[in-house]
Amino acid sequence: xxxxxxxxxxxxxxxxxxxxxxxxxxxxxxxxxxxxxxxxxxxxxxxxxxxxxxxxxxxxxxxxxxxxxxxxxxxxxxxxxxxxxxxxxxxxxxxxxxxxxxxxxxxxxxxxxxxxxxxxxxxxxxxxxxxxxxxxxxxxxxxxxxxxxxxxxxxxxxxxxxxxxxxxxxxxxxxxxxxxxxxxxxxxxxxxxxxxxxxxxxxxxxxxxxxxxxxxxxxxxxxxxxxxxxxxxxxxxxxxxxxxxxxxxxxxxxxxxxxxxxx
Amino acid sequence: xxxxxxxxxxxxxxxxxxxxxxxxxxxxxxxxxxxxxxxxxxxxxxxxxxxxxxxxxxxxxxxxxxxxxxxxxxxxxxxxxxxxxxxxxxxxxxxxxxxxxxxxxxxxxxxxxxxxxxxxxxxxxxxxxxxxxxxxxxxxxxxxxxxxxxxxxxxxxxxxxxxxxxxxxxxxxxxxxxxxxxxxxxxxxxxxxxxxxxxxxxxxxxxxxxxxxxxxxxxxxxxxxxxxxxxxxxxxxxxxxxxxxxxxxxxxxxxxxxxxxxxxxxxxxxxxxxxxxxxxxxxxxxxxxxxxxxxxxxxxxxxxxxxxx
Numbered sequence: 001x002x003x004x005x006x007x008x009x010x011x012x013x014x015x016x017x018x019x020x021x022x023x024x025x026x027x028x029x030x031x032x033x034x035x036x037x038x039x040x041x042x043x044x045x046x047x048x049x050x051x052x053x054x055x056x057x058x059x060x061x062x063x064x065x066x067x068x069x070x071x072x073x074x075x076x077x078x079x080x081x082x083x084x085x086x087x088x089x090x091x092x093x094x095x096x097x098x099x100x101x102x103x104x105x106x107x108x109x110x111x112x113x114x115x116x117x118x119x120x121x122x123x124x125x126x127x128x129x130x131x132x133x134x135x136x137x138x139x140x141x142x143x144x145x146x147x148x149x150x151x152x153x154x155x156x157x158x159x160x161x162x163x164x165x166x167x168x169x170x171x172x173x174x175x176x177x178x179x180x181x182x183x184x185x186x187x188x189x190x191x192x193x194x195x196x197x198x199x200x201x202x203x204x205x206x207x208x209x210x211x212x213x214x215x216x217x218x219x220x221x222x223x224x225x226x227x228x229x230x231x232x233x234x235x236x237x238x239x240x241x242x243x244x245x246x247x248x249x250x251x252x253x254x255x256x257x258x259x260x261x262x263x
Numbered sequence: 264x265x266x267x268x269x270x271x272x273x274x275x276x277x278x279x280x281x282x283x284x285x286x287x288x289x290x291x292x293x294x295x296x297x298x299x300x301x302x303x304x305x306x307x308x309x310x311x312x313x314x315x316x317x318x319x320x321x322x323x324x325x326x327x328x329x330x331x332x333x334x335x336x337x338x339x340x341x342x343x344x345x346x347x348x349x350x351x352x353x354x355x356x357x358x359x360x361x362x363x364x365x366x367x368x369x370x371x372x373x374x375x376x377x378x379x380x381x382x383x384x385x386x387x388x389x390x391x392x393x394x395x396x397x398x399x400x401x402x403x404x405x406x407x408x409x410x411x412x413x414x415x416x417x418x419x420x421x422x423x424x425x426x427x428x429x430x431x432x433x434x435x436x437x438x439x440x441x442x443x444x445x446x447x448x449x450x451x452x453x454x455x456x457x458x459x460x461x462x463x464x465x466x467x468x469x470x471x472x473x474x475x476x477x478x479x480x481x482x483x484x485x486x487x488x489x490x491x492x493x494x495x496x497x498x499x500x501x502x503x504x505x506x507x508x509x510x511x512x513x514x515x516x517x518x519x520x521x522x523x524x525x526x527x528x529x530x531x532x533x534x535x536x537x538x539x540x541x542x543x544x545x546x547x548x549x550x551x552x553x554x555x556x557x558x559x560x561x562x563x564x565x566x567x568x569x570x571x572x
Contacts, residue, residue, distance in 0.1 A: 012332040012365070024362035031355035032348060099346030102313060103356075103403060106340055107363040109312045109329040261314040 014113075021108050021117035025091070029121060034090050042083035043133055049076040050137030054144025069148040070158040073137040074225050077130065077162050081169055081221070082191070084130050088122035088170035089186050092177030092253075101262050111258050119174040119250060123167050130166035131159050165221045168242035169194060172217055175249025178257050193245070194218035217245040264289055264442055265310060265411060269319035272305050272466075279305040281466035282319070287444045287459075289410070292437045294457030294474070295446035302466040303446040304342065307415050311340055323411055335364040335407030341414045344396035349389030353380055353399050356388060360403050370406055378402035379428065393420030401432070411442040418452055430456045454478065486517045486525050489538035499532045500525065516542065 012020075029035050053072050095101040108114045138155070142148050172193070176186040198218035201209040211232075213219055220238035223230055265287035272280040280302040287293045297303050308314040310321040312329035320327070323338050331337055347356055357371045375384045378398040383391065388399065397420055404412055414433070418426045433456045437443045447453045453460070453474075460477050462470040470477060478484060490496055493515050497507045505525075506518040517525055522541055529536050 010333060010336075016365075017332055020365050021363055024359045027355065027359050027362060028351075031352070031359070032350040034350070094348060094350075098348045099343060100348040102342055102346040103360065105313055106311055106342075107335060107360050109331060109334055111329075259315075261308075263308075263313070 017110070017113055018117060021113050022121050024107070025117045025121040026125075029091050029125060032094065034094065035087055038083045038087035038090070039129055042080045042087075042129060043136070045080040045083065046073070046076050046133040046137040047140050049073075049079075050140035051144050054141035054148060057141075057148060058145035067148055068151050068154050069138045069141045070151070070154050071227060072148075073134055073141060074158050074162055074227070076137055077134060077165060077225050078222065080133065081130070081166055082194070084126040084166050085169050085173040085190050085194070086187065087129070088119075088126045089173035089177045089190065090183055091122040091125075092118060092174050093181060093183040093186055096177075096181035097183055099263075105262055112254070115178060115250075115254055115257055119171065119178070119253075122174050123170040126170035127163050127167040131163050134159060134162045161224050164239065165224055165242065168246040169217065169221060171246035172249045175246065175251070175253040178253025179249065181256075194221060198222065215241055217242055220245075264324055265413075265444060266322045266325070267306065267310065267319070268321075270306060270309055270316055270321055271318040272302070272309060272314060273317045279466055280309070280316075283463065283466065283468055284319075285461045285468060285471050287411075287442050287461075289442040290437060290440050291458040292433050292443045292445060292453075292456045293459045293461060294450075294453035295444055295461050295463070296450060296453065297446075297448065297463035297469070299448050301448075301463045303448075303463060304415055305466075306463070307340070307342060307413050307444075307446065310413065311338070311342070313342075333364045333407070335360065335366065335409060337407070337409050338411045338413070339404030339407060339409040340412070341397070341400035341404045341417055343415070344393065344400040344420070347388050347396065347399070350387060352387055353384040353391070353395075353402075356399065357384070357403055357406060360406055364407055366407055370408075374402040374405045377405060394422060394425050397421055397425070401429075409441070412436055412444070414443075414445045416446055416448070418447070426452075450477075484518070484521065485542040486520060486522045487514065487538070487540050487542050488517060488525050488529070488536060489514045490529065490534050490536045492534045495532055496529055496534045499528050499534075503528055514538075 050073050053076075054069075057067070057072075095104050104114065105111065108117075138150060142150055169190070173186060173190050176189050177183075180186045180189065193216055195218055198213045198216045201213035201216075214232055214237075219233065220241035223233050223238040224235065224242075267283055267285050270280050270283040271278070283302070283306060295303050295306070305314060306321070309316050310323060310328060312327060323331075328334060328338060351359075354371060354375065357374065358368060360366075361368055361371055375381070378401050380395065380398050380402055383395055384399075388396065391399065397417060401414070401417065404414070417429050417433075421429060433443055433445055445453060445457065457474055460470065460472055460474050461468070462472075462477070487510070488496070490513060493509065493513050497509070497515055500507045500515070500517055500520065503520060503524065505520040508516045508518075510516045520528070522539055526536065526539055529539075
């Protein structure tokens with residue numbers, strides 16, 4: 001029994017410590033069913049809508065002119081992203097809901113390392129899943145209607161945008177998870193910030209409400225995904241808004257995790 | 264080695280731990296006793312870096328727990344056995360623990376075996392009984408083969424076999440030279456395993472002493488015996504120096520002799536016994552006795568470690 005006991009406390013280089021913690025987080029993520037359900041939901045939405053779009057465009061004689069598929073499928077990220085945000089968010093909140101945070105911090109008492117690994121693995125997983133599923137969605141549309149083209153340059157642009165939007169949203173979800181420690185609370189906050197408020201606020205017709213809406217992450221995501229023109233918004237401003245929300249949420253999450261007792 | 268110095272923890276207006284100082288030494292089981300709400304769990308949480316002390320320090324092997332890179336190799340702990348994700352299997356839970364501390368995965372199989380989890384390790388934790396969760400928590404605590412172990416109320420929810428197993432395990436761990444701190448609100452649970460007792464009440468240190476001294480301070484062990492001829496047995500027991508009290512029809516309460524001694528005395532006077540048992544002394548009684556400033560403890564410094572270190 002004493003064979004594995006080591007003398008004294010070995011210092012572990014930070015990169016190795018982080019790598020170990022990431023490996024543990026990866027195992028944590030895929031040993032609960034919730035993660036698989038969220039992934040399945042995102043896959044159903046993206047591949048399903050891609051197939052439907054392909055079939056519809058095949059049946060529409062006005063649209064048979066070799067349109068690129070990308071502009072269509074990036075829009076499907078708008079609904080599908082919530083499943084991916086849910087994946088990242090529950091990777092953080094499930095431990096607080098179940099009390100699993102106590103053993104987690106017993107095993108990884110350096111809270112900064114735990115936060116980096118947990119948020120990092122969740123965001124990377126959600127982002128990779130988003131990119132792969134959008135690609136699958138495009139291929140599904142193309143299979144259903146081979147006239148839809150898959151230009152590589154445009155495709156890389158589209159996948160880059162999807163990666164940015166999903167990564168920023170997943171980081172927002174993870175940060176809110178660390179901050180609120182409740183799955184329901186964090187999900188509601190994400191829905192408000194990404195979907196409800198950006199839609200509702202401009203309806204009041206007030207200049208300030210519209211400005212607030214433009215500064216919300218949902219507006220930035222919509223601008224980038226729909227690729228449209230909106231007054232007062234640009235690609236640069238949208239990217240800035242998304243990244244600022246992601247960084248802000250993670251920072252607040254870090255403050256709560258590092259300063260408060262955990263139970 | 265665990266060193267708690269002036270530990271104070273306040274939650275809002277509640278003072279959960281109040282200037283607590285004690286040491287837990289290697290090679291023996293130290294019982295951490297106190298009524299519910301005395302601050303035992305809070306102290307353990309502070310030792311493990313989960314709660315930030317309002318004042319004071321809690322060090323493990325001379326360092327704060329939160330500074331350890333591979334804590335499982337130094338400190339194993341079982342706090343709340345229910346604080347695990349119910350959706351994972353026991354094995355997955357332990358595999359994650361092993362990954363975080365760079366422990367070989369074969370250790371998972373070893374501790375599953377050692378904790379008696381067996382085939383249950385492949386089932387989801389949600390279906391575990393409290394006893395199985397205790398065993399899982401103990402398996403996780405043993406994973407890194409640590410020199411320091413903390414168990415918060417480890418016998419809660421265990422059946423008799425489990426309780427016996429835990430007692431044997433605690434003693435074995437201490438015999439191997441490890442530092443073992445085990446909390447309980449019942450003296451009877453730890454008096455057989457713990458050599459030292461740290462007693463707390465309302466967040467303050469009440470006694471830091473050996474188990475023997477504490478029990479003596481309570482007026483010694485008491486044994487209850489029932490037989491057909493108490494009129495024969497009682498004088499025989501008194502001749503052996505015991506204080507005997509009739510507590511019911513054909514029932515005696517004996518102070519100053521062990522149950523074994525009482526059995527031998529009964530045999531020597533050929534009185535068949537119908538019942539013989541140790542009277543369980545609850546910590547609540549001990550706690551009351553101690554805080555009431557009982558004579559036995561009046562001459563004794565209740566904080567022996569505080570003054571000289």
